[in-house]
Amino acid sequence: MNKTISLLIRIAIALILVQTLRYKFTAHPDSVFIFSKIGLEPFGRIGIGILELVAALLILIPKTIWVGAVLTVGIISGAIFMHLTKLGIEIHQDNGKLFYMGVIVLILSIVICWNERRKIPVIRNYFK
Numbered sequence: 001m002n003k004t005i006s007l008l009i010r011i012a013i014a015l016i017l018v019q020t021l022r023y024k025f026t027a028h029p030d031s032v033f034i035f036s037k038i039g040l041e042p043f044g045r046i047g048i049g050i051l052e053l054v055a056a057l058l059i060l061i062p063k064t065i066w067v068g069a070v071l072t073v074g075i076i077s078g079a080i081f082m083h084l085t086k087l088g089i090e091i092h093q094d095n096g097k098l099f100y101m102g103v104i105v106l107i108l109s110i111v112i113c114w115n116e117r118r119k120i121p122v123i124r125n126y127f128k
Helices: 003-025 029-037 043-058 062-087 097-115
Strands: none
Touching: 003 029, 003 043, 003 062, 003 097, 029 043, 029 062, 043 062, 062 097
């Protein structure tokens, strides 16, 4: 993949992850509602917010791109799973915006993981 395209995708992922942090860290009522409904309020909200911040930073650093991408896939997979099982796609009449942003971040993170697959220790030997 072209380095410029990879960088743009990584920036998009990081921006989306960071953009949601203000809701988590300021205890926005929607964020509190979501994490209360899944039984992770307040520690899960704050902890996941910290993990998202770390993932956003790692995905931008050249040596840790794969770590940030794998971490993002894990976090967002959990979020999508919660939407599909406990929360529903639409939260407080958002027309599914939060869910669909999660799907976009998941797809983009998988693309970055694929692009960085030769650097991921567990699977790199399969892609030589």
